[in-house]
Amino acid sequence: MTTFAELGLSPNILKALEKTKLQQPTPIQAQAIPHIMQGRDLMGLAQTGTGKTAAFGLPLLHRILDLGHPPGPKNVRALILVPTRELATQIIDNFRQFTAGTAVKIVLVVGGASVNKQAQSLVKGADVLVATPGRLIDHIEQGNVSLEKCGYLVLDEADHMLDMGFIHSLRRIAKHIPLRRQTLMFSATMPKDITEIADTYLRDPVKVQVAPPGKPAEKVTQGVHFIPNGDKARLLEEYLKKHPGEQALVFCRTKHGADKLAKVLDQWGFKVGAIHGNRSQNQRDRILAEFKGEALDVLVATDVAARGIDIPTVRHVYNHDMPNVPENYVHRIGRTARAGAEGSSISFCAPAEMSELQAIEKLLKKALPVIGGAPWAADVVAAAPRPGQNRGQKPGNGGRQGQKLTKNPRPAAAAGAPGGKPAGKPGGARPQGQKPRPQGGAQAPRRAPRPKSGG
Incomplete structure (x- = not known):
């Protein structure tokens, strides 16, 4: 498939896409969108910068637009959980582009912003709620939002959520969401814990992988x-x-x-x-x-x-x-x-x-x-x-502690830096204090990884 129209997206979404820089689907979008529109749970693996937000956002919005009525007070139709405020803001910006000219209501709930203003935004409900785990739990406990009618759960940058210790928060939030839902998980890497989360929260998921886990962008x-x-x-x-x-x-x-x-x-x-x-x-x-x-x-x-x-x-x-x-x-x-x-x-x-x-x-x-x-x-x-x-x-x-910064x-x-000797060949000039490498062209042995401290 070479166009978004061929993926069967809503005319309203296609019209909004005409005003963006998205011309044709990326590989992760072309592979993921049809499965999501069919209602399947999905595990998506792709490098950063390959268009994962549109891969889950466009079909999700397509399904929400089909409902044709507001979500109801404090109710949420789709929840997108992310590890950081910056990622949440990025998703919100993209979703607002995708929904230009429609009545879809999108709400942002993250730390570092006014809880009261966020609560006011949630009063009439949200079609899409983009949130970081900690602040969302605050709103759930204060009764500002209900996830009882949430039909879609998206975990974006799931590997980073694990790195930041959000697994316990995820468990607390998931208890408030119906078991009958569509769950989508996206990640750039695939550590063992991600597989365990997928087994816990996804039902018979389709796995879409456009690059080996951990592989950087080719360019x-x-x-x-x-x-x-x-x-x-x-x-x-x-x-x-x-x-x-x-x-x-x-x-x-x-x-x-x-x-x-x-x-x-x-x-x-x-x-x-x-x-x-x-x-x-x-x-x-x-x-x-x-x-x-x-x-x-x-x-x-x-x-x-x-x-x-x-x-x-x-x-x-x-x-x-x-x-x-x-x-x-x-x-x-x-x-x-x-x-x-x-x-x-x-x-x-x-x-x-x-x-x-x-x-x-x-x-x-x-x-x-x-x-x-x-x-x-x-x-x-x-x-x-x-x-x-x-x-x-x-x-x-x-x-050299205590000495002033010198210009040179x-x-x-x-050595090997810009303006020095030509860079690009292994075995260039040694930084001062480093002993000669072993003879015969062998690279100096590297120390085995140390255990990481808990601090």
Whole structure:
């Protein structure tokens, strides 16, 4: 099938789609929409940026439009559960485009916004309720909403919901929804727990998979640059200056790290903003709006704030800190190369992050191309402090606590970086302090992954 009309969607939806950038169905849409319109439960696996929102949203809205009457006070016809506020906002924006000119009522319920205003929006009911689990439970307990007549449940970014510990919230919410319902689950990766959730909440589901679980978008050029932790900010500066006028998304491990890096980049003259879980909803919305409007060139984010970032103009993703959950790597780099565009992703790997890199490469089933530095030797890895041990050092000063930032980092650290020796070949110049690699061309042995701490 090559058009949305051939999928049998409502004329009202087709008319609304004419005003969007959606010209023809993506693979996940073409495969999922017919099954959903037939009322089947569905498990959808697809990379980020492939159009999953429209894959469940269009057929869901088609079925709701067929009902032809309002939902009733405080009642909800379709519930879409998501892990983050940003993803919820993204879905709401898409649904409002899909329903332009119709009477479909869509309500957003997320943390960080007024509970009273949300309750007022729920008084007359909602055809579609998009919610984060915690805030939805608040409204259920206060009697602001009823799920007794909810006929559709959608779990979007289900793997990230598990990462964030929402499984208990999901169980509490599911008790309020009728067993006779249509349930749709979408995810970019397929950890074991996702299979268990699917077995619990889906009935005889159709499985639609357009790419192997954990596989990034095909048009993302990936690479890793081995660099001491204290030199990462200056290396990032060099990469950003290499692509002036092109928007970049930078990922940090912690909220404090994101704020600190954004402050440094601002001091160096970049138009930058930062979003993470400690920012209010208004702050996050404002910064995202500025980034979407290209008032900002660089957005620094943590994983928790990144799932709902759907900005086609993002061309570069930089992993300033390696993710400690390998599946998050796939989601991070999926923020570029959206909807068939091209993009690049570069990960900065310090000695203490070799185990994270190893876990990512195991998930991808391939090694990331080395575009700078060389893999850290085992003794350097063993001696490296784990993240958080050197809290006093400033980004960009090579880990030399107390010294001022210098405009030029030590040359050895920038080997293979833009403006240095040609990048792209493994075995480039070694970062300072790294011992020679074993003779015979063998890569330095990598340490086995450490158990992750509960903190």
